[in-house]
Every structure is written in structure tokens, then in C-alpha cells.
Amino acid sequence: MEESHGGDKARSRLCCICNQRRPALRRPKTLQQICRECFYVVFEEEIHRVIVDNKLFKSGERIAIGASGGKDSTVLAYVMSELNRRHNYGLDLFLLSVDEGITGYRDDSLETVKRNEVQYGLPLKVVSYKDLYGWTMDEIVKMIGLKNNCTFCGVFRRQALDRGAALLKVDKLATGHNADDIAETVLLNILRGDIARLSRCTSIITGEDGPIPRCKPFKYTYEKEIVMYAYFKKLDYFSTECIYSPNAYRGFAREFIKDLERIRPRAILDIIKSGEDFRIATSTKMPEQGTCQRCGYISSQKWCKACVLLEGLNRGLPKLGIGRTRGINGDRQKDDQQIGVKNLQSKACESLDF
Amino acid sequence: MARDVIRVRVATKTDSGDQEEQLSTEKKLPADANGDDNHRRHRMMCLKCKAIEATVFTGGDGGGRFCADCFRSNLYGKFKLAVTSNAMISPTDKVLVAFSGGPSSRVALQFVSEMQLKAQKNYDATANRDRSLPVFGVGVAFIDESEIHPVTSAVLDKAVEDIKQIVFNLPQPTKELHVAPINHNYATKTNDGEQMLKNLMNSVGDATGKEDLLAHLRMLSLQKIATENGYTKLVLGSCTSRIACHVLAATVKGQGYSLAADIQYADARWEVPVVLPLRDCQLQELNVLCSLDSLKIVEIFNEPCGGINGLVSSFVKVLQEENPSRECTIVRTAGKLTPFPFNRIPEGNVDDADLVSQRRQKKFNLKPIESLPPESFCPLCNSPMNCYSNPEPRPQLFRAACCPSCQYQILPDEPSSMDQFYSLLPESIIARAKNGNQKWIREKIQDFLLSDGEDEA
Amino acid sequence: MQLTLEFGGGLELLCDSVKIHNVDVDLPAETQKLTMKHLLPWVRSNLIKERPEMFIKGDTVRPGVLVLVNDCDWELSGQLDTTLEDKDVVVFISTLHGG
Numbered sequence: 001m002e003e004s005h006g007g008d009k010a011r012s013r014l015c016c017i018c019n020q021r022r023p024a025l026r027r028p029k030t031l032q033q034i035c036r037e038c039f040y041v042v043f044e045e046e047i048h049r050v051i052v053d054n055k056l057f058k059s060g061e062r063i064a065i066g067a068s069g070g071k072d073s074t075v076l077a078y079v080m081s082e083l084n085r086r087h088n089y090g091l092d093l094f095l096l097s098v099d100e101g102i103t104g105y106r107d108d109s110l111e112t113v114k115r116n117e118v119q120y121g122l123p124l125k126v127v128s129y130k131d132l133y134g135w136t137m138d139e140i141v142k143m144i145g146l147k148n149n150c151t152f153c154g155v156f157r158r159q160a161l162d163r164g165a166a167l168l169k170v171d172k173l174a175t176g177h178n179a180d181d182i183a184e185t186v187l188l189n190i191l192r193g194d195i196a197r198l199s200r201c202t203s204i205i206t207g208e209d210g211p212i213p214r215c216k217p218f219k220y221t222y223e224k225e226i227v228m229y230a231y232f233k234k235l236d237y238f239s240t241e242c243i244y245s246p247n248a249y250r251g252f253a254r255e256f257i258k259d260l261e262r263i264r265p266r267a268i269l270d271i272i273k274s275g276e277d278f279r280i281a282t283s284t285k286m287p288e289q290g291t292c293q294r295c296g297y298i299s300s301q302k303w304c305k306a307c308v309l310l311e312g313l314n315r316g317l318p319k320l321g322i323g324r325t326r327g328i329n330g331d332r333q334k335d336d337q338q339i340g341v342k343n344l345q346s347k348a349c350e351s352l353d354f
Numbered sequence: 355m356a357r358d359v360i361r362v363r364v365a366t367k368t369d370s371g372d373q374e375e376q377l378s379t380e381k382k383l384p385a386d387a388n389g390d391d392n393h394r395r396h397r398m399m400c401l402k403c404k405a406i407e408a409t410v411f412t413g414g415d416g417g418g419r420f421c422a423d424c425f426r427s428n429l430y431g432k433f434k435l436a437v438t439s440n441a442m443i444s445p446t447d448k449v450l451v452a453f454s455g456g457p458s459s460r461v462a463l464q465f466v467s468e469m470q471l472k473a474q475k476n477y478d479a480t481a482n483r484d485r486s487l488p489v490f491g492v493g494v495a496f497i498d499e500s501e502i503h504p505v506t507s508a509v510l511d512k513a514v515e516d517i518k519q520i521v522f523n524l525p526q527p528t529k530e531l532h533v534a535p536i537n538h539n540y541a542t543k544t545n546d547g548e549q550m551l552k553n554l555m556n557s558v559g560d561a562t563g564k565e566d567l568l569a570h571l572r573m574l575s576l577q578k579i580a581t582e583n584g585y586t587k588l589v590l591g592s593c594t595s596r597i598a599c600h601v602l603a604a605t606v607k608g609q610g611y612s613l614a615a616d617i618q619y620a621d622a623r624w625e626v627p628v629v630l631p632l633r634d635c636q637l638q639e640l641n642v643l644c645s646l647d648s649l650k651i652v653e654i655f656n657e658p659c660g661g662i663n664g665l666v667s668s669f670v671k672v673l674q675e676e677n678p679s680r681e682c683t684i685v686r687t688a689g690k691l692t693p694f695p696f697n698r699i700p701e702g703n704v705d706d707a708d709l710v711s712q713r714r715q716k717k718f719n720l721k722p723i724e725s726l727p728p729e730s731f732c733p734l735c736n737s738p739m740n741c742y743s744n745p746e747p748r749p750q751l752f753r754a755a756c757c758p759s760c761q762y763q764i765l766p767d768e769p770s771s772m773d774q775f776y777s778l779l780p781e782s783i784i785a786r787a788k789n790g791n792q793k794w795i796r797e798k799i800q801d802f803l804l805s806d807g808e809d810e811a
Numbered sequence: 812m813q814l815t816l817e818f819g820g821g822l823e824l825l826c827d828s829v830k831i832h833n834v835d836v837d838l839p840a841e842t843q844k845l846t847m848k849h850l851l852p853w854v855r856s857n858l859i860k861e862r863p864e865m866f867i868k869g870d871t872v873r874p875g876v877l878v879l880v881n882d883c884d885w886e887l888s889g890q891l892d893t894t895l896e897d898k899d900v901v902v903f904i905s906t907l908h909g910g
Contacts, residue, residue, distance in 0.1 A: 025884035033887060071820070071906075180906075190605065191673065193683045195690040227820060227877055227906045228884075239821040239905070252676070254907065256669045258874030260606060264562070264662060266762070267606050274610025277740070279692035 017042070024232070028224040028265055036232050043229055047217055048083050054204050056215045057172065059090035064170040064212075066161060067095040067116065067124070069109030072176025074116060074237040075226050076218060080174065081120045094168055095120075098160045099128035100153060101136020112238040119236065127164035129156055133310055143313060152313075155305045159297060165212040173214045180223040180257060182216070183268045186275040187253045195280060202275035211298050220269065224261075400424050410642060422646055429643055432634045433465045440619040441699045442629040443469070443587060448491040450532075450585035450626070452576050455496070455517065455652030457644045459591030462632055463524065464649055466492055466589060471525040493530045494521050495579045497572055499655045501537055501548050502555060513654040520650050532583065536568070538575040539780035554778040557771060562607075562661035563763030570735050573624075574782055580626035592630045595637035595670070598681040601688045603666045607759045612737035614691035623696040623736060625793050636681060694738055696794065731794065732757035733787035734764060752776050755787045812836050812845055812897050816854065820905035822876070825866055826858050834858075847878070848891040850901070865905070877904045 540547025
């Protein structure tokens with residue numbers, strides 16, 4: 001293991017920041033030996049700096065925190081609530097959760113989010129696929145099997161969050177995507193040849209021209225540190241794999257990043273930096289935004305993606321909208337989007353087209 | 355360079371039975387001697403000529419099936435297309451081919467020699483007509499890295515002998531072979547270059563940094579051989595597979611800005627422009643050709659990489675097993691990055707250069723501002739640096755002149771160690787730090803330079 | 812030696828969904844000292860009921876698994892060389908799940 005940079009040359013038994021307390025961990029990001037209290041301080045302070053330096057929020061805004069009950073969103077809710085108080089951001093914070101209707105998976109994590117609502121004092125709104133679309137994921141899988149279920153879930157979730165955010169009348173959505181996620185997405189976009197997504201995936205704010213802008217306050221926060229923080233602070237979270245998600249080749253990329261982190265922790269941030277620095281012509285034309293004729297959601301086609309998929313389900317043509325078929329919109333669907341959504345599954349499927 | 359596992363197997367026609375091992379998932383049809391075997395033959399025919407049975411199965415793009423001749427001509431075709439459409443080699447050029455002993459550079463050597471031979475034949479055929487276009491010259495360079503990767507003198511001597519044989523047996527005309535040690539860069543200093551090099555390498559703590567520094571020094575050696583012997587182009591055998599690894603490695607090291615510079619067909623930021631004619635060929639194809647044509651390879655100095663480079667190699671290997679086209683996709687993605695102004699061959703036929711650059715400008719939708727040259731280059735790795743990496747135009751300290759990646763993985767942390775490191779650097783690197791990339795500065799002010807005949811400033 | 816082993820972040824799924832295990836581990840005959848190096852294979856054999864590759868890789872934990880001994884990061888106590896004492900609490904948390 002490379003240990004010639006920073007790190008623990010001096011094996012003194014004190015926290016290297018306060019020099020008083022016994023260290024409890026070696027910070028994954030910087031390899032500093034640090035005690036719990038100082039860890040909390042630097043962790044929270046770094047996120048505060050990210051929020052301020054990138055102007056993520058404005059005073060008075062209503063912000064929905066995408067809450068899955070998992071570690072990232074739980075810690076995000078906790079930290080944002082804390083920073084909002086401490087630094088007077090003046091934000092109106094909400095928890096927004098999506099119920100896909102996957103038995104055994106979502107029930108438990110929704111319970112966790114409900115507990116978070118109480119623990120952090122943040123109002124919770126749950127939007128369910130059943131309410132929005134008339135189908136649960138369990139029902140969809142029963143209908144179409146395990147082949148393209150992630151496509152459905154991905155498209156539906158994206159809309160569900162936007163619709164939920166609209167119902168709550170929020171100005172922005174904050175998600176718990178962390179540095180590891182973003183690094184992984186950079187690599188995946190290179191592996192898949194998606195130069196358009198590659199140019200957007202490191203942006204800390206996305207979708208400013210869409211219904212609800214989204215931001216990622218954890219862009220530079222290491223996943224390991226989120227877990228450490230949650231552990232020491234005894235934050236309540238739930239973790240499991242989506243029972244329907246296959247372990248796609250995203251697994252290879254994740255493994256690679258973890259191996260990298262072991263020999264050079266800053267590699268994760270370096271990948272993000274590369275993603276930001278790639279010379280990509282910014283002239284990729286954004287499609288014209290109209291509205292879906294069926295449901296009124298924002299769409300560049302006659303029907304939005306979700307409506308196309310739903311039409312297929314309701315008509316018993318589950319392949320409608322998947323792959324290069326001539327769909328309702330009368331033109332070839334780009335299967336790149338499907339592949340993108342499908343392969344961007346790992347965690348609680350929140351890692352979507354951002 | 356380490357040899358990858360050969361993923362393509364070549365049928366041995368001399369064997370009695372059908373010894374075709376295939377990577378494709380086609381079911382092997384039973385040998386039907388009597389009945390209509392048109393269907394079977396159709397399945398197994400060479401995709402290109404459709405006349406001969408296929409014996410080479412490449413799992414890559416399109417799942418190719420070729421007979422030996424078509425496979426060879428297909429591969430040479432890729433090489434030739436790269437050379438001509440990027441104006442890599444012009445008749446007045448003297449081309450130096452870097453030969454490491456491995457399969458990629460072996461094929462580069464072979465193809466360049468064949469191209470030269472063809473040009474020579476054309477030249478001879480026009481004996482009584484206009485002979486204005488000469489034939490380009492070819493030389494070969496081998497860098498002896500035994501100071502860094504110790505080998506017994508017996509091993510080294512045999513390798514050099516083998517290389518001499520290979521070069522001697524290339525198609526006519528005879529090519530000059532230059533063998534230089536990796537401490538070549540220190541030749542002008544009075545101190546013992548070998549010791550300085552060893553001390554320099556020892557002062558780099560990071561395993562990846564060491565490997566990368568060695569690669570930078572290797573390039574410097576090649577450049578030195580080229581300039582000292584009047585070569586005008588440097589050919590590297592970098593293939594798709596190698597470039598794919600470089601794309602990921604550079605991404606991981608935070609070199610996303612400069613990546614576009616390293617992976618184009620041409621790179622003119624060096625004194626002697628570097629060209630990559632095998633950019634579109636996969637390592638497996640090159641291995642197959644070496645096997646098919648019995649092109650001799652010399653395995654030396656090819657220890658597997660450690661650190662980041664090693665991890666990336668393993669990762670790409672795993673990806674290739676899952677999908678044999680992955681390398682191509684990676685390089686294709688990186689190919690969509692906007693290249694730098696120096697990623698084209700500046701001299702040669704004016705029309706060609708214009709055409710090439712016009713095509714590029716159109717393809718990449720370059721605005722004039724993006725065509726502006728970067729302000730500075732890292733003295734160690736020669737990477738272009740954007741203004742955000744290096745706000746100081748004329749940094750006082752060597753450290754500040756280097757790119758963030760080299761600062762992290764190559765330069766020592768302590769200021770005192772830094773002084774010592776600086777004292778061990780070859781003169782050419784120090785000059786780059788002080789004076790900038792001379793080649794590029796000259797290019798920029800080209801139009802304003804008075805020619806020799808006029809008054810000099 | 813009595814130890815309390817905790818599994819979190821999804822690792823509990825590999826141990827029949829039991830998060831906390833109170834175990835008695837035999838000391839290795841030669842040294843009479845128990846280190847993490849010995850504990851890991853013991854855990855693999857005795858507690859991990861499925862997909863061991865999610866927990867262990869080579870002779871150490873899979874990259875992405877955090878290890879805490881008595882609430883202290885094992886990176887500080889020498890990782891595999893960390894010595895364990897009676898009544899110690901070892902926590903394994905996977906970072907590779909959830910959102």
C-alpha cells in the first residue's frame with residue numbers, strides 16, 4: 001500500500017487535529033488519524049463548504065431530500081438538517097420517498113424513513129408507483145419478468161421524484177449521491193461510450209432546465225466516511241440489495257474503485273476531477289422540451305417515457321418502449337437511454353440519469 | 355510490454371481432423387462429406403473474400419471470420435488508412451520506429467517496412483519518368499532499460515542480438531538500428547549518468563509514479579535518438595488495447611484534461627512528432643499476426659505493472675472477457691474528446707494538412723477559442739495544462755511548473771528531498787521547466803519569424 | 812476467547828440475517844494470541860453462510876468493508892495484525908449497499 005503521502009508517518013497516539021483525544025479512525029479521504037469529535041467537525045464542515053462554494057441553495061427555498069432509508073440519504077437528511085440550523089441556511093426541508101411496491105425491500109426501508117421523519121423532525125411525503133401509475137414493481141415483474149424491470153423502475157422513479165417534488169411544491173431536490181457513485185458513473189460512461197452523459201455526470205447541479213433541479217451535496221464525500229459517520233452517530237439506516245437488480249457489470253467498476261481506493265484513496269476524487277476536465281464540445285443539442293399529451297409531464301416526444309411504458313403494460317405489450325422498437329412516438333427509440341438506465345443500477349436504484 | 359493472453363486461436367490446417375477452436379458461439383456443424391455442405395461452408399467462409407474457409411476468428415467488433423490472407427490485408431489496411439488519412443508519413447520523412455521487442459511494435463516495424471518496400475518498388479517502376487517524390491527512410495530504436503530492470507548480461511546480449519537479427523531480416527533497404535540505454539538523457543553530463551538515474555528513480559516513493567517517470571524518460575531517450583540522427587517522425591506501436599488502458603489510467607490519475615492529447619493518431623508537441631499507426635488494431639489481432647507470419651518477438655523488460663497501472667490492466671482484462679469489444683468502445687469514447695491543436699501533423703503537403711484539419715474542425719465542432727494552444731506543458735510528462743492547473747505563468751519553483759498528477763505521484767513531498775530530486779533530473783527536463791515547450795513556442799510564432807536570408811532580430 | 816461480532820451494512824444477510832453474534836474462538840495453538848488475521852478465516856468458516864466473496868478477498872476483507880475493533884478503526888491498530896482480547900467487540904460494515 002502506498003503510504004508515502006500524508007498519512008501515518010508519526011504513529012503518535014493522538015488525534016492529529018486536536019492533539020488531545022485518542023484517534024478513532026483513519027480518515028479514508030486523507031489518511032489522517034482523527035478522533036470522533038474532530039471527524040464530525042471536518043465531515044460536516046466540508047459539506048458546508050461544498051454547499052456554500054457551489055451555491056447549491058438560496059435562503060427561503062423548499063428543498064426535498066430524496067430519502068430511501070439507506071445510508072446516504074439518511075446521513076444527508078441528518079447533516080442538512082444540522083447545517084441548516086447551525087449556519088442559518090433558511091431552508092424548508094422535506095423528506096421525499098418513493099414506494100415502488102417491492103415487497104420485503106421497500107417496506108423495511110420505508111419504515112426507516114418514517115422513523116427518520118420523527119428523529120429529524122422533517123416532514124415526509126411518500127409517492128408510490130401504485131398511486132402514480134397503477135402498478136407496483138411486484139406486479140410489473142410478474143408481468144414482464146426480470147429482463148427489463150430496471151428500465152421500468154428507473155423511468156418511473158425519476159418521474160415519481162419529480163411529481164412528488166411538485167406535489168410538495170419544492171424548489172430543488174437533493175440526493176445522496178456520493179463521490180464513489182460519481183466516480184463510478186464517470187467510468188461507466190467511458191466504458192459505454194456515452195460522451196453526452198460523461199459531460200454532464202460530474203455536474204453538482206443538474207436539470208436546471210427541467211421541472212425540478214437536483215443537486216448532490218455529497219459530491220466530494222467518500223462513501224466510507226458516510227458509513228463511519230452514520231456508525232459513530234448511531235444513525236438509523238437500512239441496507240439491502242434490491243431483490244430484482246442483477247449484478248450488472250457496474251459491479252466490476254465498483255470493485256475496481258474499491259481496489260483503487262485501497263492503494264490510492266485520492267483516486268476517487270481524481271476520477272471526478274478528470275470527469276470535470278474532459279474536453280467535450282458543449283454543443284450537444286438539448287432536445288426541445290414539450291409536454292406529454294397523455295399526462296402533461298415534461299417530455300421532448302409526444303408521449304413521455306413513462307406513458308409509453310405504461311401503455312405497453314396496460315395493453316399487455318411489455319416490450320413497448322424497450323430497445324429499438326417503433327413506439328407510439330413513431331420513431332426509433334434510442335436504446336442507449338434504456339441501457340443507460342438499466343446499467344446504472346447498483347444501490348437502491350437511485351443512481352439514474354443525472 | 356506484457357503480452358496479453360491470445361484470445362484468438364488459429365486453426366492448424368495441417369492437422370488431420372478439424373482442429374478449429376472457436377470463440378464464437380456458433381455450434382460446430384458435423385462434417386458432412388457426402389451431402390450438401392454448402393450451408394456449412396457458408397457458415398465458415400472468410401467474411402471478406404468468401405472464397406476460402408475462415409481460419410482466424412476474432413471475437414471483436416462484428417465477430418470476424420477471416421482466412422489468413424484477408425486477415426493480414428485487413429490489418430494492414432487499418433494501418434495504411436491511419437497513415438494516409440492522418441498524413442503520418444510523407445516521402446521526405448525519415449521515420450524512426452520504436453521497437454520494444456513486443457508484438458505491437460514488431461508489427462509496426464513490419465508494416466512500416468512493407469510500406470517502404472512498396473514505395474521503393476513504385477519509385478523503381480517510374481525509372482524513366484518524373485522521380486520527384488523520394489522514398490521515406492526508416493530506422494529502428496531500442497531502449498535498453500537494464501539499469502532499471504536488471505537482467506543478466508547474457509539475457510541482455512541475446513536480446514540485442516535477436517533484435518539485430520530481426521532488423522537485419524526486414525525487407526530491403528537495410529535499416530539502421532539504434533540501441534541506447536535509458537540513461538541516454540544524461541550523456542552530456544560529466545557525472546555518472548547511470549548512478550544519477552538510479553538515484554532519481556529511488557527518490558520516487560510511489561510505485562505508479564516510478565513506472566510513469568520511467569515511461570517519460572523512455573520517450574525522452576527516443577526523442578534524443580531521433581533528433582540526433584535526423585529523424586522526422588517517431589512511430590510507436592501503441593494499439594487499441596494499450597490506449598484503452600491509458601484512457602482509464604489517465605482518468606484515475608486526474609489527467610482528464612490532457613488525455614485527449616495522448617490518444618490521437620498524431621502528437622506534434624514533441625520535437626520529433628509522434629504517430630500511432632496501429633491505433634485501431636487490437637492487441638489480440640497483432641498477436642495473431644505475429645503467430646501467423648512467424649514474426650519474431652523479443653521478451654525483455656516486460657515485468658507486469660504494479661500500482662494503478664497494474665490495477666487498470668487487470669480491470670480491462672476482466673472487461674474484455676465480459677465483452678471483447680470493450681477496448682474499442684473505450685478508445686472510441688476517448689476519441690470523442692476534443693483534441694489539441696498539436697494533434698495534427700503540421701508540415702507536409704499544404705493541401706493535405708488543410709484537409710485533415712478541416713475534417714477535424716468539423717468533426718469536433720471546434721470553435722476558434724478551443725484551437726488556441728494551451729499556455730504551458732508539464733516539464734516531466736509534457737502534458738498540456740489548462741489555466742486552472744497552473745495560474746502562475748512563469749513559476750519560480752520546479753514543483754509549481756509541474757502538473758498536479760506529477761506533483762503528487764513523482765515529486766517528493768519534503769522541500770529538501772525536492773532539491774535533491776531536482777539535481778538528479780536530466781538537462782532536457784530542466785530546460786523544459788525553464789523555457790517551456792520550445793517546439794510549441796516556435797509553432798506559435800512561426801509566422802513572425804524572419805527566415806535566415808532576412809535580417810535577424 | 813469470548814468475542815462479540817457485529818455485521819452491518821448488508822453483511823448480516825450473509826449470516827442468516829443475524830446482526831450480533833456472541834462467539835467463542837479458540838486461540839491458535841502456536842502463538843496463544845488471537846489476531847484479526849486468524850479471526851477472519853474463522854468467521855468465514857463458522858458464520859458466513861453464503862457468498863463469502865462479499866466478505867473476504869484473499870486474506871483480508873473485501874475492499875469496501877469497514878472493520879472496527881472496540882469502536883476503533885482497525886487501520887489504526889494495524890489491520891490484520893490487530894490483536895484481540897477477551898470480550899472485545901468487532902464490527903464489520905459493508906459500504907456497498909443502500910442509498
